[in-house]
Amino acid sequence: MPERVHLSVDGRVIEAEPGTSVLAALWNAGVRTVRSSVTGEGRGALCGMGTCHECRVTVDGSAHRRSCLEVVREGMEVETGG
């Protein structure tokens, strides 16, 4: 069985395969809506390749990280809803 990394998403611990993008890990955990627009509408990934900026999350306290370009790390703390 391959090694797994653990990251927390809004306090909930999820598992992912090493080398997975944070976006993929979120999707595998059933998280599709990751932030809200200025007017409060839900937003989630559109392009999945770093262009649309729709999938931004807070990673280890750093706001507006594109989850599709971030690779999971053991102990990473991800916050959605920004």
Next chain:
Amino acid sequence: MSAASGPSAIVVGAGIVGAACAEALAEAGCRVTVFEAGLAGSGATATSMGHLVVMDGSEAEFALSAYSRRLWTERAETLPASCEDSPSGTLWLAADEDEMALVHGKAAFYTARGEAVEVLDAAALHEAEPQLRPTLVGALRVQADRIIYPPAATWLFLDRARARGATVHEGVIVEAVRPRGARVAGTWNEADVLVVAAAAASTRLLPGLPIEPRKGHLVITDRYPGFLRHQVVELGYLKEAHTMSRESVAFNVQPRSTGQLLIGSSRELVGWDSSINAALRDRMLRRAEEYVPAISTLSALRTWVGFRPATPDGLPLVGEWEPGLLVAAGHEGLGVTTSLGTARMVADLALGRPSALDPKPFDPRRSKAPHA
């Protein structure tokens, strides 16, 4: 409500100054027609920061900006949410002891004129804005300064003018003006008074006006709520804002109500060239990082440029250019703040009322040769 009792007025330009004039004239009972070449609030108004700030460059500048900000404050509770009114206050930052001496001088100036200010030492400044670099010496806090979203205020003023019978034409170019007249598509529209309020573009209609477009860049970031609380401005800004050197930058950053940061400022005299000067923008951003180191970790979304309508002495041109032809232009970087005071002066002049403010320092003919 019938508005037919007063004189008729034509306002050329629906930026925030023209819109405020239209509102004040309509409220005074004038039949108002507004002509705007583009969309209302789409010129200098849309590219500005929306900092409602009392300035101390001269007695006249203080009088106009303090009076105007008081009018904004009185209206604050009635502004719709779209205007994003925020009582953030201003921090004028001192980088060294020389600038701290300026802080004390400014504090004395404001206090003597009834403006409540507070001198912060380094520790108090750090507590007020933890993101500022810790080596700053102190600051002057002007707590009553505010921030708004200028295009929404412009639309509000125009709506209020319309409610009193004003007609607003957007996308209509005024080809020529004369006392009591504006030519549109070859036809002269007549009124009892004409007001030219077209910022730096006013010189197209009145080539004798001493106004030059002074280009600036602004960068807006993504949303970082709570990153800054006040509009933060370096004291050197005052030096830069009042010199006419070819290119300059000064630190001036504003937290928007969305949590976005608006990063300025730059100054250039390059005519109407609206391209982004990347080297100058980068200098401006490096200046911002000197004051707020963590700003380099934030995402910038967009850069734009705008044109301040600058006059040789830094004061706007408000008043009679010729009988039947008023000017309300040349507000440089202070037009959003001073739009309301300007509108009062224009309405007072148009109706022959005693003026709420001494209009003499703003006389648009002040730089004209006496017998020209």
